[in-house]
Amino acid sequence: MKYVGIDIGGMSIKAGVVEDGSILCKKTIETSAQASDVEIVKSIADLISALLFENSLSKDDIAGVGIGSPGSVYDEKGIIRYCCNINFKNTPIVQLLRDFTGIKNIKVSNDANCAALGETVYGAGKGAKNTVMLTLGTGVGTGIVVDGKLLTGNRSAGAEGGHITINFGGATCGCGKKGHLEAYASATALMNQISDACKKYPDSLLAKKVAEDGLSGKVVFDCKEQGDKVAERVVKKYLKYVGIGLVNYANIFYPEVLIIGGGISNQGDNIVKPLQRYVSRNVYGAEYNPKIKVVAATLKNDAGIVGASCLVM
Amino acid sequence: MKYVGIDIGGMSIKAGVVEDGSILCKKTIETSAQASDVEIVKSIADLISALLFENSLSKDDIAGVGIGSPGSVYDEKGIIRYCCNINFKNTPIVQLLRDFTGIKNIKVSNDANCAALGETVYGAGKGAKNTVMLTLGTGVGTGIVVDGKLLTGNRSAGAEGGHITINFGGATCGCGKKGHLEAYASATALMNQISDACKKYPDSLLAKKVAEDGLSGKVVFDCKEQGDKVAERVVKKYLKYVGIGLVNYANIFYPEVLIIGGGISNQGDNIVKPLQRYVSRNVYGAEYNPKIKVVAATLKNDAGIVGASCLVM
Numbered sequence: 204m205k206y207v208g209i210d211i212g213g214m215s216i217k218a219g220v221v222e223d224g225s226i227l228c229k230k231t232i233e234t235s236a237q238a239s240d241v242e243i244v245k246s247i248a249d250l251i252s253a254l255l256f257e258n259s260l261s262k263d264d265i266a267g268v269g270i271g272s273p274g275s276v277y278d279e280k281g282i283i284r285y286c287c288n289i290n291f292k293n294t295p296i297v298q299l300l301r302d303f304t305g306i307k308n309i310k311v312s313n314d315a316n317c318a319a320l321g322e323t324v325y326g327a328g329k330g331a332k333n334t335v336m337l338t339l340g341t342g343v344g345t346g347i348v349v350d351g352k353l354l355t356g357n358r359s360a361g362a363e364g365g366h367i368t369i370n371f372g373g374a375t376c377g378c379g380k381k382g383h384l385e386a387y388a389s390a391t392a393l394m395n396q397i398s399d400a401c402k403k404y405p406d407s408l409l410a411k412k413v414a415e416d417g418l419s420g421k422v423v424f425d426c427k428e429q430g431d432k433v434a435e436r437v438v439k440k441y442l443k444y445v446g447i448g449l450v451n452y453a454n455i456f457y458p459e460v461l462i463i464g465g466g467i468s469n470q471g472d473n474i475v476k477p478l479q480r481y482v483s484r485n486v487y488g489a490e491y492n493p494k495i496k497v498v499a500a501t502l503k504n505d506a507g508i509v510g511a512s513c514l515v516m
Numbered sequence: 517m518k519y520v521g522i523d524i525g526g527m528s529i530k531a532g533v534v535e536d537g538s539i540l541c542k543k544t545i546e547t548s549a550q551a552s553d554v555e556i557v558k559s560i561a562d563l564i565s566a567l568l569f570e571n572s573l574s575k576d577d578i579a580g581v582g583i584g585s586p587g588s589v590y591d592e593k594g595i596i597r598y599c600c601n602i603n604f605k606n607t608p609i610v611q612l613l614r615d616f617t618g619i620k621n622i623k624v625s626n627d628a629n630c631a632a633l634g635e636t637v638y639g640a641g642k643g644a645k646n647t648v649m650l651t652l653g654t655g656v657g658t659g660i661v662v663d664g665k666l667l668t669g670n671r672s673a674g675a676e677g678g679h680i681t682i683n684f685g686g687a688t689c690g691c692g693k694k695g696h697l698e699a700y701a702s703a704t705a706l707m708n709q710i711s712d713a714c715k716k717y718p719d720s721l722l723a724k725k726v727a728e729d730g731l732s733g734k735v736v737f738d739c740k741e742q743g744d745k746v747a748e749r750v751v752k753k754y755l756k757y758v759g760i761g762l763v764n765y766a767n768i769f770y771p772e773v774l775i776i777g778g779g780i781s782n783q784g785d786n787i788v789k790p791l792q793r794y795v796s797r798n799v800y801g802a803e804y805n806p807k808i809k810v811v812a813a814t815l816k817n818d819a820g821i822v823g824a825s826c827l828v829m
Binding site: 275284285332333345347349354356357358360361362363364366367368369370371378380382444447450451454455456457458459485487488491492493 | 588597598645646658660662667669670671673674675676677679680681682683684691693695757760763764767768769770771772798800801804805806
């Protein structure tokens with residue numbers, strides 16, 4: 204069976220035809236910040252038509268269309284409530300796209316949810332029925348799959364899992380509250396932690412490399428690799444924060460697999476091994492239960508399209 | 517339809533016939549700490565037979581039997597893995613009880629799960645499809661209902677929600693780890709908080725009352741009622757801890773209702789009103805979403821029997 208996955212982003216909208224988790228063909232358009240929501244949905248319909256035409260496919264070859272979007276999505280109603288930088292505002296995207304394309308089986312969900320679903324079905328969590336994915340980026344996104352289905356909460360308002368308190372009264376989160384996981388474990392938080400360490404230890408290799416090459420997640424892992432103790436401490440502390448988040452989710456869901464997404468997941472074993480140790484040591488009842496595997500996301504840039512297509516399978 | 521609910525406790529085993537959430541009749545036996553697991557299950561079968569006989573009912577009148585047990589339960593396999601004070605050890609309670617009674621529709625779950633399910637179907641959460649219940653007792657138990665079904669995690673090892681970190685490096689939990697919700701929000705934790713306050717403020721009304729009447733949750737609420745500032749501070753701080761736990765669950769599940777169980781729920785509005793304020797102020801995205809109601813459990817002593825019966829509906 205062939206499905207279309209749509210990955211809406213702030214810069215571009217990607218469409219791909221997916222079969223058995225592989226992208227057969229794809230096509231991209233720019234996202235317009237000026238266009239109205241109806242115009243954007245029309246452009247998505249046109250994108251699908253062009254993609255199918257160019258690859259000698261017809262709508263009858265497609266079993267459904269899944270859409271992943273940033274912002275607040277009300278899955279059951281097929282509505283995008285709002286979205287930064289794109290003019291979605293209570294936009295009935297599913298109904299509009301049905302009207303424009305004539306395709307009936309269309310669903311929408313948040314992009315973090317789609318990524319988690321894609322990783323669960325075809326990626327790092329393949330074979331598992333219960334997974335939790337933490338995407339460590341500007342914020343901390345969570346995608347939770349329970350018994351093969353996305354957990355989105357009442358009116359799809361849940362799974363805001365970067366905003367769980369892990370240190371009450373602690374560091375300030377992007378949302379303004381204190382002590383949230385996001386304030387410790389996001390990529391943004393790591394940049395702050397690196398920055399603080401550089402100020403405190405201006406003679407460290409880390410501080411020198413940051414001055415030369417700029418601030419990045421990669422630089423701290425590289426410096427640690429080269430034996431810099433300051434970098435080592437920053438990484439160790441940061442991974443402990445991520446570990447605390449993972450263990451909280453493990454104690455609630457006891458999934459088979461915990462998945463790390465976001466740019467930092469490119470560090471592979473550098474982060475997976477210490478996180479695996481932390482989780483295995485700290486999860487509740489680990490001595491009586493099967494080991495929870497910690498893995499890095501594998502679908503990378505394809506996660507959006509593949510994950511969205513999983514919504515309609 | 518009539519169901520039997522079995523509530524296994526350390527002191528007694530209760531059986532009740534439940535119809536539309538009401539207990540029509542019930543019967544209790546003592547729990548034997550010496551008996552083997554098979555003997556205990558046989559005594560439960562006899563208890564069911566006696567209960568039905570004394571109330572002119574037959575097995576054909578019963579649509580199923582649900583069992584709630586403390587300890588670690590593997591729901592899908594119908595096994596009690598282990599249980600303090602009762603000789604259950606990988607006991608296939610569902611199969612044994614089927615063999616003893618001839619009744620086929622039998623299920624088992626953890627007692628905290630049963631209580632949450634009972635409260636959701638017939639109690640404080642009636643009408644809701646998504647609820648989270650925190651039971652504040654010796655520890656903090658969590659029962660989570662998603663879309664009308666209990667969430668138990670892979671191999672029923674999840675929903676250990678008292679063991680989520682809310683203050684890393686903080687107070688030591690019963691499980692030995694630091695900073696868990698249970699170490700701040702259990703009834704045990706409240707006793708410690710009262711005790712500490714009495715030592716620090718020996719001239720307070722709270723310290724005097726505790727010296728006279730002994731340590732209890734009730735005494736701190738009574739003293740607050742009488743204007744004692746020390747008691748007021750203890751209650752305020754404790755409810756903030758409970759609130760942090762509720763908000764963490766709200767941000768993950770966004771349930772319609774959050775339910776407080778355990779002895780402290782008898783305080784009613786004294787705890788529900790401040791917790792409602794805390795949750796409404798702190799839940800993520802509250803401005804765009806329906807209000808999450810905070811309520812006290814209502815089934816009280818019947819929660820075990822009614823909740824267990826809900827397993828087989």
